[in-house]
Amino acid sequence: MKNKHLINLKQILRPGGAIAQHLNGYEFRPQQLQMAEAVADALGANEHLIVEAGTGVGKSFAYLIPAICLALETEQTVVISTNTISLQEQLIKKDIPFLQEVLPFPFTAVLAKGRSNYLSRRRLQSLLTYEQGLFETLEEVEELDRIAQWVENTDDGSKADLEQQPMFEIWNKVASDRDNCLRQKCPTYETCFYFKARKEMNEANLIVVNHHLLFSDLEIRKSNPKSAILPNYNYLIIDEAQHIEPTATAHASIELSNSRVKWFLDSLYNPKGSRGLLVRFGDSRMVNLVGEAREHADLLFGSILDWLDAKGAKDWGRGATQRVDQNNFVNNTLEMPLIQLHQGLKKMVQGAQTDDDQQEISAHLHRCHQLSEDLDLMIDHTHADYVYWINSSRRSRFNRITLNATPVNVSQGLEEHLFGEIDSIIMTSATLATNRNFSYFKQRVGLSDCRELIAGSPFDYLKQVEIHIPKQMPDPRSGDEYTQAAITQIKHYLKMTHGKAFVLFTSYRMMDEVYEEIIPYLEQLEIASFKQGGGLSRSAMLNAFRRDTNSVLFGTSSFWEGVDVQGESLSNVIITRLPFEVPTHPVIEARVKQIEERGGNSFMEFSLPEAIIRFKQGFGRLIRTTTDTGIIVILDARIKTKFYGKQFLNSLPQCKMITGK
Numbered sequence: 001m002k003n004k005h006l007i008n009l010k011q012i013l014r015p016g017g018a019i020a021q022h023l024n025g026y027e028f029r030p031q032q033l034q035m036a037e038a039v040a041d042a043l044g045a046n047e048h049l050i051v052e053a054g055t056g057v058g059k060s061f062a063y064l065i066p067a068i069c070l071a072l073e074t075e076q077t078v079v080i081s082t083n084t085i086s087l088q089e090q091l092i093k094k095d096i097p098f099l100q101e102v103l104p105f106p107f108t109a110v111l112a113k114g115r116s117n118y119l120s121r122r123r124l125q126s127l128l129t130y131e132q133g134l135f136e137t138l139e140e141v142e143e144l145d146r147i148a149q150w151v152e153n154t155d156d157g158s159k160a161d162l163e164q165q166p167m168f169e170i171w172n173k174v175a176s177d178r179d180n181c182l183r184q185k186c187p188t189y190e191t192c193f194y195f196k197a198r199k200e201m202n203e204a205n206l207i208v209v210n211h212h213l214l215f216s217d218l219e220i221r222k223s224n225p226k227s228a229i230l231p232n233y234n235y236l237i238i239d240e241a242q243h244i245e246p247t248a249t250a251h252a253s254i255e256l257s258n259s260r261v262k263w264f265l266d267s268l269y270n271p272k273g274s275r276g277l278l279v280r281f282g283d284s285r286m287v288n289l290v291g292e293a294r295e296h297a298d299l300l301f302g303s304i305l306d307w308l309d310a311k312g313a314k315d316w317g318r319g320a321t322q323r324v325d326q327n328n329f330v331n332n333t334l335e336m337p338l339i340q341l342h343q344g345l346k347k348m349v350q351g352a353q354t355d356d357d358q359q360e361i362s363a364h365l366h367r368c369h370q371l372s373e374d375l376d377l378m379i380d381h382t383h384a385d386y387v388y389w390i391n392s393s394r395r396s397r398f399n400r401i402t403l404n405a406t407p408v409n410v411s412q413g414l415e416e417h418l419f420g421e422i423d424s425i426i427m428t429s430a431t432l433a434t435n436r437n438f439s440y441f442k443q444r445v446g447l448s449d450c451r452e453l454i455a456g457s458p459f460d461y462l463k464q465v466e467i468h469i470p471k472q473m474p475d476p477r478s479g480d481e482y483t484q485a486a487i488t489q490i491k492h493y494l495k496m497t498h499g500k501a502f503v504l505f506t507s508y509r510m511m512d513e514v515y516e517e518i519i520p521y522l523e524q525l526e527i528a529s530f531k532q533g534g535g536l537s538r539s540a541m542l543n544a545f546r547r548d549t550n551s552v553l554f555g556t557s558s559f560w561e562g563v564d565v566q567g568e569s570l571s572n573v574i575i576t577r578l579p580f581e582v583p584t585h586p587v588i589e590a591r592v593k594q595i596e597e598r599g600g601n602s603f604m605e606f607s608l609p610e611a612i613i614r615f616k617q618g619f620g621r622l623i624r625t626t627t628d629t630g631i632i633v634i635l636d637a638r639i640k641t642k643f644y645g646k647q648f649l650n651s652l653p654q655c656k657m658i659t660g661k
Helices: 002-013 018-022 030-044 059-074 085-102 121-130 138-150 168-174 193-203 211-223 241-252 258-268 277-281 284-310 335-350 355-380 411-419 439-445 480-497 508-524 538-547 586-597 602-619 645-650
Strands: 049-053 078-082 109-111 206-210 235-238 254-257 321-323 386-395 398-407 424-429 451-456 465-469 501-504 529-531 552-555 572-575 630-634 656-659
Touching (some): 002 018, 002 059, 018 085, 030 059, 030 424, 049 059, 059 085, 059 206, 059 235, 078 211, 085 109, 121 138, 121 168, 121 355, 206 211, 211 241, 211 411, 241 398, 241 411, 241 424, 258 277, 258 355, 258 398, 284 335, 284 386, 284 398, 335 355, 411 439, 439 602, 480 501, 480 572, 508 529, 508 552, 572 602
Parallel strands (some): 078 206, 078 235, 465 630, 529 552
Antiparallel strands (some): 254 398, 386 398
């Protein structure tokens, strides 16, 4: 099979090959062929592979073509997972349709969506029959009517097919739901949108998913393989693979908020408008129990706020958190009301008159059980190797309080349930290696034995990029002295390129302070500016920045990666500080502590490699095509004064270095 793959790859990717004949301006890239051959070899040998391939390699074709060949030759499905919607759309709307026209063999591909994206005809009919008269506002009634009319004409049945996205409250009542599904017993099973999509997935050669759906599926498979979202598969390609660990962590975590408790109780009985499950089934005793549960929920979350205040956490801002080190830190006043509601719902299930009624009540029974279990876990700290923490935000009249339980390390779970279960996994990104090796990435995701490739980039960074490092900058930890020096340097370099710049920060506080100081200067130069959090959405900011080729964008974490601005509009990327994660978040604190407790060096094993990957992502914003040119400005003196500074520079491609004033 290996030789057959390689012959196809060379014929398809070579100069004058199948792609070159159909794609104007196609440039042969040796790195792309090298990656494609490595992917084909690993898939054919049932081995895992890590590939770091720089911007411009054309990663998607390099893994899509071998994946298609393998799927057709083995008659097996290949799953392709991405982190961002933009890459997912690129694959499903652009790259795959192009290859379907170009390749000499037909293949099929589908985009997999989470179940809640699909409408349930049975739940819609039930809502129209039993609860339509309970809606309070004309807007809700009109929304339901709009969905009812749409369902008669849609082939897809997913909310993405709706011209205007539906109200959450309405869609949640009609969406397909695993706990509220009759499967083959359902009268609408033959026309079910969700099961139609599953059938298409079962027949496809390629299935494109996002990381969250991939890991949702893995979590379900651990306890109930028959309820898996995706068909069984043996081959997986993970693009944007630097997000494996955070996504796996999110899906192994448990979150319980006062909003979740309120939503569940409202679904049983909402006194505002007198609606909910119990109105439909007319159980006044259960209505009283819901009222009691509300009172006890208020007591519980009120005591959590008191506990936070006692800890000195009075000023909750953006992302504020507090670790909980002891169990039973508050009295679980909601425990008994949830037990009583569970007992009442169980009796209601037994007394249900129809399959439809039984399923509707059973779904609420399951949610009640899960809520009770999660609450016990949060109070008693029953999961070992988890960190327990609270985040709270006080907005106008509502305090949102969230209890969290997060695994400190997911490597063992990934080793067992991902790498140990799937024959071949290809992991790729432009930022996986630190100091030119994959040791850190492999250790964090639990991968020991695999093939590795650093494919490089087709760009000529020596000609396209200058790295500027000012000569005399204070240490970033010196506070105001550093900030004022940074402002002076930022002004200098923004004037040099007349805007056309990203200024990247690691904190909102410094960004706001610098922005306020620099705005008058930019106005004098007639340079427009945009600041993250300044009122425009991320996409609107980027579009405005692209249109105005002399503008400056000030951004924090979300602008260090996943942003593609080509051409003259972005000719200058200023990195204000090396992006070390401040270990104040409970999860980061716990990971640092775990490394130190086993005798490791948390800085070298965790903080430094994390910062290097982030640094590479910031660097990668500048050069997106072979014709792009520009400068990278690094204002953090530690890149020259500290022993670890060389590791940051060694992780970049070779560029012209200039020591500034």
